[in-house]
Amino acid sequence: MILVIAEQRDGKLNRATWETIAGAQQLAAQTGAPITVLVPGANSAGVAGELAAAQVKEIVTVEHAALEPYTPDGFTAALQDAIGSLSPAQVLLPHTYQTRDFAPKLAARLDRALITDVTAAKAAGGETAFVRPMFQGKLTADVVPQGPGPHFVTFQIGAYRADQAARGQSPAPVRALEVKADAAAIREKPEAPFQQARQAVDLSQAERIVSVGRGIKEQANIAVAQQLAEALHAEIAASRPICDAGWLPMERQVGSSGQTVAPKLYLALGISGAIQHLVGMKGANTVVAINKDADAPIFEIADYGIVGDLFEIVPAIIEAVKK
Amino acid sequence: MQIVAFWILLLVFLGAFAAQVARRVQLIAAAPGTIALDQLGSRTSRFLLDVVLQRRTIRERPLTGLMHALVFWGFVAFGGYTLTEFLHGLGIVDLTETGWFHAYRIALTPFAIGVLAGILFLLVRRAVVRPVGLGTKVSLESVVIALFIATLMITFLLTFRLEEASMAGRANWWVHAVVILAFMALIPASKHLHLVLSPITVFLKSPELGNLPNLDFEKEQVGLETVKDLGSKSALDAFTCVECGRCQVNCPAWGAGKELNPKTIVLQTQAALLEGQRDRKLGEVYSEQVLWQCTTCGACENQCPVGIEHLPILIGSRRGLVSNGDAPDYLGAMYNNLERRSNIWGLGYDQRTKFIQSAALEIFDATKHDVLVWLGCAGSFDADFQKSLRSLFSILRAKAIKFGVLSKERCNGDPAKRTGNEYMYQELANGNIEDLKAAAPKKILTSCPHCVKTIGNDYRKFGYDVEIVHSSVFVEELLRSAKAPAERQVVTYHDPCYLGRYAGTVDEPRALLERFGADVKEPERNRDNPYCCGAGGGLLFADKEEEPGSRISDVRFKQLQATGASTVVTACPFCSIMLKGAQASAGAETQFVDLMTFVNGKLTKQA
DSSP, rough: EEEEEEOOTTTTTOOOOHHHHHHHHHHHHHOOEEEEEEESSSSSSHHHHHHTSSSSSEEEEEEEGGGGSHHHHHHHHHHHHHHHOOOSEEEEEEEOOHHHHHHHHHHHHHHHOEEEEEEEEETTTTTTEEEEETTTTEEEEEEEEOOSEEEEEEEESSSSOGGGGGGGGHHHHHHHOOOOOOGGOOOOOOOOOOOOOOOOOOGOSSSSEEEOOOOOGGGGGGHHHHHHHHTTTTTTEHHHHHHHTTSOOOOOOOOOSBBBOOOOOOEEEEEOOHHHHHHTTTTSSSSEESSTTTTTTTHHHOOOEESSOHHHHHHHHHHHHHO | HHHHHHHHHHHHHHHHHHHHHHHHHHHHSSSOOOOOOOOHHHHHHHHIIIIOOOOOOHHHHHHHHHHHHHHHHHHHHHHHHHHHHHHHTTTSSSOOTTTTHHHHHHHHHHHHHHHHHHHHHHHIIIIIIIGGGGSSSSOHHHHHHHHHHHHHHHHHHHHTOOOOSHHEEEEEHHHOOOOHHHHHHHHHHGGGGHHHHHHHHHSSSSSSTTTTOOOOGGTTTOOOOBBGSSSSHHHHHHHHHOOOOOHHHHHOOOOHEEESHHHHHHEEEEEEEEOTTTBBHIIIIIIIIHHHTOOOOOOOOOOOOOOTOOOOHHHHHHHHHHHHTOOHHHHHHHHHHHHHSSTTTTTTTHHHHHHHHHOOOOBBOOOSSSSSEEHHHHHHHHHHHHHHHOOOOOOOOHTTOEEOOSSSOOSSSHHHHHTTTHHHHHHHHHHHHOOOOOOOOHHEEEEEEHHHHHTTGGGGGOOOOOOOEHHHHHHHHHHOOOOOOEEEEEEEEEEOOOISSSOOOOOOHHHHEEEEEEEEEOOSSSSSSOOOOSSSGGGGGTTTTTTTSSOOOHHHHHHHHHHHOOEEEOOOOOHHHHHHHHHHHTTTEEEEEEHHHHHHHHHHHHH
16 A cells, blocks of 8 residues: 655645655556555645545545644654554655655654655566655666665655646545554644745746836836736736836846746746846746847747737737637 | 153053053964965065055055155154164164264155145045045044144254254154154054054965965864954954055945945954954854945955955855855855756756857867867856857957867856855865866966956965966957957946956956957946946845845946946956846946957958
8 A cells, every 4th residue: 555645734735745646646557556645634624625536545634632733753653653553565755844854753763764855756677666866966866665664755846747646536535543642752842833024926836927028118018918917817027127117016026136936837028038037937837938139048048939029919919818 | 860751751651552562463363373475576566566655555545645655755764763863862872963864864854844744634634524434533543643743743843943952952852752652652552553564464465366265174164253263364454454444435335335344344353353252253243244245346455555355354254154054045046056056047057068069169179279268157058148258259260269168167166155155166166177187278268257266266276277368368369460440439348356356457358449449438446446246256146125225236337327438348247247237227228248249240340
């Protein structure tokens, strides 16, 4: 049995869990092993219901005083007991900060192999090898876990795609699992989680961004870009001069001195593509550039480039999107 | 009777002087040794120029500097006079009636008039004119000392009028002698200690601007953390400071309204040492925010007339902060880029490979190529700067220069070194040195002044010595025979700090521009004292809004605009990035062109 340990806080699921489920399904396809998803922590009903949509055998919720608030001691104690009663062959986790904190301790407590930051799994002579980066990503190693199970594997964020996790025909059954753990033995006394002052606009999470550069010419023309952003359900952003001029607020600036973004679609309107802007959007999946100057550096990195007048092209795109 | 009185006075004042000096000498001696005496030739020549001829005092402030020189030369000239009179007054030997002493006194007269004129000028400047670099308060002690000096000169000149043995003559002698003694007692606790220390400090100043010895990790060196880590040269510097404010008025951060003031850094060092705050954190003494405002342009250190080195303190303290994980967030991101991708942008090296292919560059082979062209982080990834490199390649090809590039490069380490991440710097530097040694070029050519400084200068500390030249120098020599075009164009030229100030390359870029039809309108702050673009010291990535003042790049761009030239020529990729940013934000129409593109444009036009 493959056990996936979900991550949630206050009833909010960490999306990386879906990625891990996708990875587990791929492994299960090779071995035929059933998948169980364990949801630790309080207020897990909503999360369990959400995860039940996945094509897995069952969802197990574990609520215990030792799990709230999160502590590595508490998680280790509770999960050690849960793993004992479920006896999986493999335990898969998303490689989140929380996992990094407790998984090594948990694996060491059980004296089992742990392979971290895995990007892929592949068959290697009847066994499964896990691919993980080494030396700052300069090399990748295929690692086959040794010794008795369960083997612990953490998947790098983005190694599998959440939207590729198969959904079941009917919701998987959800059951609660009782565990024994000594909450009094927890040594850590956590304080309230640190909340970083949130920027009013968090472009880093945007899936689509329409970004404006000096080619927009006047403040009044920002409206054109805004219409496109609305049509595409995209966030609007800009290069430095636009924000310096006050045409858009500073928090919408992308680049080395602004926000770093990684949307699926980055539409650069009249942006020349100076390097300090490029480094802020290099993580974008698909870059579409519209610029009058065919020599503009933005075309060096654009996946699709349109050389032309953005005031002709953008309305046409809006038109096309609305159809 | 008078002899006994003079002996007593002398011993009292000399004792006061010695006790105060001893305290400072002890503090210097207790500091970790950072005093070196290599390169005696360049140290001696700088001593002659900066101490004897007062070059740095005069250069920036000609009139004030000359007035200071008059006072200084007068002081030196009076040495023998004071000694002779003191020997006489102490009853040891009387040489005052000898023929040579009479001649000496007469020879001193013009010096005395010079000192008097000089000190009165300086007194008016300090007390009435009040330039900003001197601080906001009139220093009472400086006024007293100026009046002392004036009194000394007047009492000397009066000796030609008064009979020595007369009542008035004796009174005059005593006034002169007591003023000298009082002056002596005032010196150590005041900025006038520079009289004693500055010749030593100038001689001990590293011949290399911004000299930062490598940290030795085997010895667990982590940089400067507390006051007791400050080196002996820094302690000497702190007591030598004459508070003239040249460092302050030349500092681009200060000029843009930031909190950093290099003079304050030196005076804070002095106060911390004198107050015995040995265990106080330097991030507290200077404030961490202030330490991160330095662009490492080197203006403070280079303009200082008394031999103070600011950069070892500023960057040394950054090292201490980085070692304790106290670097600002933007540097964390840059360090990540350097660590994972070996370049400041965090971009993949496939982009560099693509550029090498599209520019049809060969991989360097010492048996085939004359020079190795070092692309650098900008040349490898910045499409804008790559245009300038293509111009350079076209010039080289036109002149049949055979050149190649390394198949891979890392960042030279400058952004890591100047921000105090010594470990990362050494890792990058050692990797590059290994590759360069294997490639074994005789000469390296680059268009990046930061690469010139780091590879040419800082890599020597690892024992790797190679000739590296900036493209302006190489191309200037290459195109000596070129004919100037008939049409002229007005441009202004922005000297990069790491080229004009650090490398002293100021004539070659101008010669090239003139030769290819440019009339250069000099901006304020040029040649070996340019105003920084704001990119250095890792600040390329900072540019945060919450800092006080304006952007350094905006200030510089305005200075360049003020020349009236519509074209700005740059010779450094980072200056170009910063100034173009400032231009875009200002919505100005100013054109920017890199020196190589300018030259190549004119060449291709001719052909």
